[in-house]
Amino acid sequence: MKDALNRLDQLSRRQFVARAAKTALGVSILPIGAAKPLRAAGGGKAEHVIFFYMSGGMTHMETFDPKPGTETGGATKGIDTGVAGVQLAEFMPELAKRFKDIAVIRSMTQKTGDHRGGAYWMRTSYEPRATIIHPSMGPWAQTLLGKKHDTLPDSVVIGGGGEHPGAGFFGPALAPLPIGDPDKGVQNARPFEGVGEDLFDKRLDLMNTFDESFRRKFQTDEVKAYTQFYEETLKLMKSEDLETFDLMKEKDYDQKVQRYGNTRVGKGAMLAKRLVSSGVRFVEVVSGGWDMHNDLWSAMPQTGGQLDQALASLIDDLKADGLFEKTLICVGTEFGRTPVINVNGGRDHHPRVFSTMFAGGGISGGQVYGASDEKGIAVKENPVEAKDFNATIAYAMGLDLNKVIYAPSGRPFLVAGHTRDPKTDQIITEGHPIMPLFS
Amino acid sequence: MKTPTMKRCSSILLVAGLLLALNPLQAESRVWTSADGRTLQAEFVGTAGAGASAVVKLKIADGTVIDYPVSKLSEQDRLFVKGNLPTDPAALAAEIDKLVLTKLKESYYGLRDELAALPAKADLTPDEKVKRKEEIEREMLMCVPNELTNDNQFLRRIYLDVAGRIPTYDEAEAFLNDRAPNKRAVLIDKLLDSEGFAMRMYNYFGDLLRVREGITMMGNGDLKVDPYMEWIKASMREDKPYDQMVRELLTAKGKIWEEPAVGYLVSDQGMRLCNLSNTFTIFMGTEITCAQCHDHPFEEVYQMDFFKMAAFMGEVETSARGGGNMMMMSGGADYRAEVDRMNKVLKDAGKLRPNQNEDQNLGQWIGTHRMQVVDSGNNAVKLPHDYHYDDGEPNAPVKPDTYFGEKMDLSKFETPREAFADWVVSPGNPRFTINAVNRFWKIAFGLAQVEPVYNIPGHLDGQAQNYELLSFLETMMKDLDYSVKDFFRVLYNSQTYQREAETLTPSLTQVDKGTYHFPGPVLRRMTAEQIWDSLVALTTADPESVTRKGWEDYKTIMNVDFSSLKTADDILKWKEDWSNASKLVKYNGDVVSREDNVGGAQMFRASELRQPMPSDHFLRMFGQSDKQLIENQFSTGSSPQVMALLNGEITNRVLTSPDAYLVKEIAFGKGSKRDNVDKIFLSVLSRYPTSQEKSMAQSGMRAKTDRDMNEQQKTQAEAMAIGNVIWALVNTREFLFIQ
Numbered sequence A: 001m002k003d004a005l006n007r008l009d010q011l012s013r014r015q016f017v018a019r020a021a022k023t024a025l026g027v028s029i030l031p032i033g034a035a036k037p038l039r040a041a042g043g044g045k046a047e048h049v050i051f052f053y054m055s056g057g058m059t060h061m062e063t064f065d066p067k068p069g070t071e072t073g074g075a076t077k078g079i080d081t082g083v084a085g086v087q088l089a090e091f092m093p094e095l096a097k098r099f100k101d102i103a104v105i106r107s108m109t110q111k112t113g114d115h116r117g118g119a120y121w122m123r124t125s126y127e128p129r130a131t132i133i134h135p136s137m138g139p140w141a142q143t144l145l146g147k148k149h150d151t152l153p154d155s156v157v158i159g160g161g162g163e164h165p166g167a168g169f170f171g172p173a174l175a176p177l178p179i180g181d182p183d184k185g186v187q188n189a190r191p192f193e194g195v196g197e198d199l200f201d202k203r204l205d206l207m208n209t210f211d212e213s214f215r216r217k218f219q220t221d222e223v224k225a226y227t228q229f230y231e232e233t234l235k236l237m238k239s240e241d242l243e244t245f246d247l248m249k250e251k252d253y254d255q256k257v258q259r260y261g262n263t264r265v266g267k268g269a270m271l272a273k274r275l276v277s278s279g280v281r282f283v284e285v286v287s288g289g290w291d292m293h294n295d296l297w298s299a300m301p302q303t304g305g306q307l308d309q310a311l312a313s314l315i316d317d318l319k320a321d322g323l324f325e326k327t328l329i330c331v332g333t334e335f336g337r338t339p340v341i342n343v344n345g346g347r348d349h350h351p352r353v354f355s356t357m358f359a360g361g362g363i364s365g366g367q368v369y370g371a372s373d374e375k376g377i378a379v380k381e382n383p384v385e386a387k388d389f390n391a392t393i394a395y396a397m398g399l400d401l402n403k404v405i406y407a408p409s410g411r412p413f414l415v416a417g418h419t420r421d422p423k424t425d426q427i428i429t430e431g432h433p434i435m436p437l438f439s
Numbered sequence B: 001m002k003t004p005t006m007k008r009c010s011s012i013l014l015v016a017g018l019l020l021a022l023n024p025l026q027a028e029s030r031v032w033t034s035a036d037g038r039t040l041q042a043e044f045v046g047t048a049g050a051g052a053s054a055v056v057k058l059k060i061a062d063g064t065v066i067d068y069p070v071s072k073l074s075e076q077d078r079l080f081v082k083g084n085l086p087t088d089p090a091a092l093a094a095e096i097d098k099l100v101l102t103k104l105k106e107s108y109y110g111l112r113d114e115l116a117a118l119p120a121k122a123d124l125t126p127d128e129k130v131k132r133k134e135e136i137e138r139e140m141l142m143c144v145p146n147e148l149t150n151d152n153q154f155l156r157r158i159y160l161d162v163a164g165r166i167p168t169y170d171e172a173e174a175f176l177n178d179r180a181p182n183k184r185a186v187l188i189d190k191l192l193d194s195e196g197f198a199m200r201m202y203n204y205f206g207d208l209l210r211v212r213e214g215i216t217m218m219g220n221g222d223l224k225v226d227p228y229m230e231w232i233k234a235s236m237r238e239d240k241p242y243d244q245m246v247r248e249l250l251t252a253k254g255k256i257w258e259e260p261a262v263g264y265l266v267s268d269q270g271m272r273l274c275n276l277s278n279t280f281t282i283f284m285g286t287e288i289t290c291a292q293c294h295d296h297p298f299e300e301v302y303q304m305d306f307f308k309m310a311a312f313m314g315e316v317e318t319s320a321r322g323g324g325n326m327m328m329m330s331g332g333a334d335y336r337a338e339v340d341r342m343n344k345v346l347k348d349a350g351k352l353r354p355n356q357n358e359d360q361n362l363g364q365w366i367g368t369h370r371m372q373v374v375d376s377g378n379n380a381v382k383l384p385h386d387y388h389y390d391d392g393e394p395n396a397p398v399k400p401d402t403y404f405g406e407k408m409d410l411s412k413f414e415t416p417r418e419a420f421a422d423w424v425v426s427p428g429n430p431r432f433t434i435n436a437v438n439r440f441w442k443i444a445f446g447l448a449q450v451e452p453v454y455n456i457p458g459h460l461d462g463q464a465q466n467y468e469l470l471s472f473l474e475t476m477m478k479d480l481d482y483s484v485k486d487f488f489r490v491l492y493n494s495q496t497y498q499r500e501a502e503t504l505t506p507s508l509t510q511v512d513k514g515t516y517h518f519p520g521p522v523l524r525r526m527t528a529e530q531i532w533d534s535l536v537a538l539t540t541a542d543p544e545s546v547t548r549k550g551w552e553d554y555k556t557i558m559n560v561d562f563s564s565l566k567t568a569d570d571i572l573k574w575k576e577d578w579s580n581a582s583k584l585v586k587y588n589g590d591v592v593s594r595e596d597n598v599g600g601a602q603m604f605r606a607s608e609l610r611q612p613m614p615s616d617h618f619l620r621m622f623g624q625s626d627k628q629l630i631e632n633q634f635s636t637g638s639s640p641q642v643m644a645l646l647n648g649e650i651t652n653r654v655l656t657s658p659d660a661y662l663v664k665e666i667a668f669g670k671g672s673k674r675d676n677v678d679k680i681f682l683s684v685l686s687r688y689p690t691s692q693e694k695s696m697a698q699s700g701m702r703a704k705t706d707r708d709m710n711e712q713q714k715t716q717a718e719a720m721a722i723g724n725v726i727w728a729l730v731n732t733r734e735f736l737f738i739q
Helices: A002-008 A010-025 A093-097 A115-124 A137-145 A197-217 A221-238 A253-260 A264-278 A296-320 A386-397 B007-022 B075-084 B089-120 B126-141 B151-163 B169-177 B183-192 B195-209 B226-237 B242-251 B260-267 B272-284 B303-312 B335-348 B360-370 B416-425 B432-445 B467-479 B484-493 B508-513 B528-537 B551-558 B568-582 B639-647 B649-654 B661-667 B673-685 B691-700 B711-730
Strands: A048-054 A078-080 A087-089 A102-108 A155-158 A177-179 A282-287 A327-333 A354-359 A367-369 A379-381 A418-420 A427-429 B029-033 B039-048 B055-059 B065-069 B372-375 B585-587 B590-592
Touching: A048 A115, A048 A137, A048 A264, A048 A296, A048 A386, A078 A093, A087 A093, A093 A296, A102 A379, A102 A386, A115 A386, A137 A155, A137 A282, A137 A386, A155 A264, A197 A221, A197 B691, A197 B711, A221 B639, A253 A264, A253 A296, A264 A282, A264 A296, A296 A327, A296 A354, A327 A386, A354 A386, B029 B075, B039 B065, B039 B075, B089 B126, B089 B467, B089 B484, B151 B169, B151 B183, B151 B195, B151 B484, B169 B673, B183 B195, B183 B484, B195 B226, B195 B260, B195 B528, B226 B260, B226 B551, B242 B260, B242 B416, B242 B432, B260 B372, B272 B303, B272 B416, B272 B432, B303 B416, B335 B360, B335 B568, B360 B551, B360 B568, B432 B467, B432 B484, B467 B484, B551 B568, B639 B649, B649 B711, B661 B673, B661 B711, B673 B691, B673 B711
Parallel strands: A048 A282, A048 A327, A102 A367, A155 A177, A155 A282
Antiparallel strands: A078 A087, A102 A354, A327 A354, A418 A427, B029 B039, B039 B055, B055 B065, B585 B590
């Protein structure tokens, strides 16, 4: 058996050693143009995804799963949605008005109560390991579907910190483009203040002259790749693509800021909409402030209100532009917050049950999937794990949930987590899409 | 010529010499054993040659003296004669050169023969023959040793490799003007003893060991990594033998501020199986992660082997939970009770918010004390719940055992992990020393003898094409008693290292098969840290002057006796001290805050900054590891990097403004203004401009001055022009790559 395995895997061993060697030499990553899709999309309507990541652990009981009048519900009131028996929390008034467009999951559950572990799990479907970094959903989509746009990046993360798994083992070439401040767009994309076009060009002339003999002598792949990066970047600096990232160029900027909110999440949503309209596939908008250990009810009107306003305006605008049906909006977080209110007037980490939300991209709105128990402590029915959440996104996008991708180390992985079929010993997907959302 | 000395080795020689005087080896007739077990009764006469050609001279019964290769002696006998082996770096370096040249020649002739036989090869199509011919011709070019570097090339490379940055203007001038014939060897010695070496090697180990703020994978915000960082730097600075360093990492126990080496085990807290995989990868160049879940598909490693190895570390706990002595303070008071008392003191004094009843720092303090490495006495490693091979039951306990190398007698050790550490670093471990020399070779030459470094094949002599060289390096490392400095001293003194960088890219086949034979080092892009630290060297006269010293106060703050904190003011003062100790660096005893910077950037060496830097920082953009995985740094290009160099604040403000160090202190501060371009070239590229470059720099970028300008305005304009030259130089590939 062992020998057979050895022979069988000779080829893949060759391949992974070769890939590792490439990485060692750093020759593999030249700018990559749009590739042919690896396979035709299988049914998903969501050509784009805007993923709102609520960092810190979004309280479920003050957003999508209020428990007014119960001992754990606290001071939070419910607000009617137009669907009999379904209320959202009072901090989500605009979403309540648009409930027919959204679907709420109230039975999310996680295995860990630490922020980074939970966030990692939500973004990758995998438990953190010290031997591998799993990719997040944007790079998965690019791997499984091919690059969407010739020159624009496939995935962008707006406002993320340093803890994003990014492209994981797919390598830096597929890493989401990070944008810190939506108002500033791509870092260093314009000549430095005071450096005019003439001066910039003169400097480039100098650079090319000084570098000439070195480039002539060392025509290695790496040196050539850098020279190509310079050429591509100079092109990018002059191209219209760059304007895609420039929120200031947005029509009716001031009026839109009013509607979305002059906040990070509001402007993040605005920029996400702009990027998606130009052809970017996967945008993640990260927004913090949810780790409410203290004084939860003084923080909620602001933090919750900002999210409500941003999401509502985004839904309206995507609909107005006819993009809603092909753009999946989702709201995720690492865990919920304890139903029991703590000594400091806050709620602590609660992975056992929490809520997420979907809209657009083929999701049928006006529904709630799963439920927590009366006190909001545990899942009452239809538990949904991070891998199922991601399987739902993958299904909406038409990704092949059973496509095995090998990391450079030779280990197999799937977009929504994997397990082994006990009968056949085949590697199969572990996450399952929430099908009722698509009916 | 003065021969560079090896301090550690000379002391060994001294000891050996004393032994010699007391009990002369020469007179001793003993049984000698060869590596393959044959024996011979003979007297020790002496040694000759160095390295792989070193022989021991043995006088046998009939009086004849025979030469026997030292490399063929048993481990024990080799140790016996060790003190008599040559340890002069120049001699050892010459041995490396000899082995490299032999191999280059041999490959050249092999390829030439293959080329001659190619037309007659029946199993290749004409197209394949053309392709193969090209490959062979290309490889033959790489079998010709490169020219020796000139002083400028050597200077720049040795600074980057040993001290982790380019030389400053003063350092470059001093070396280039030095007329001493042995100045290269002297510089190598000087740099190995500089703080730059500790910082550079810290960056290497920081990537390898994943040293990060908060230490654990998910980052424990209260756990300071500073003591661990300093321990690594000190190990390098003081040249702690590498085997001892590894042993300490595997056996340290206690809290990080008392036993900093526990950082290694705490890094993988809660993931003991991953930690075992990591230990194999880092210290033995062996990838066994697969065997965690199933028998290894490519190597003879069974899942049972993995768990038997893991069982050695099965008693290690990295977090003390619950009660017991670990949770008690030295005075005997329970942490919790003390913390409750102090919360009350704060609340009563109105120092907590109206809705708040607990101070978070106090809770964190308890959590921090929990983070310690202890040996529990209970082996927590069991077979997995889905174990499905015949040799064990699911969830069954496993006894520690090794699957290669020596068998360990656990009764001789206090804890199983002591036995494990002994096994790992033993000279008898076939992977430990090979892994070290293979990795260190890569640091110096840009490519290892066996790639990938984390997966050295089990049967090496078929895989490493220069097996003789690799085993010579292995022996040398042992002979040098695992002195990292001495090992590098030999490599850097070799001609092989001091040749020009290869102008061709080794093919993937060459990398994979180990058939690149080092006509010179590989051309490399600088690591992110080398780029950053070189920029630091362009902004100050003394790039190593700012060091992170937060670890000094950390111990005091952590070991505070809570009963001494009686009033709210006492507690708040202690909290403030803690907060100050958390700040990044201390410089001359002062806390340096994030706002202290040069032109908007904190221009301190990468090893003294946050570990790792935030993902949008220059260092990360250029490939600093996120410290999540072993060797997770990268040196590939990207558009954000180019944009940072073209339009970022470093090249546009920090380095080029009229107040920038290079402009103000170097261009205008040293010698004649007419030589400004020379000075800038020397500072940035460690070489002088060609006459064409110089006239281009001077005329093309001539400062726009006119008669109406006063002196100050003229100087300002000249400074601007100099800034343009600096900008252009930092943007060259020549700056980014190490020739």
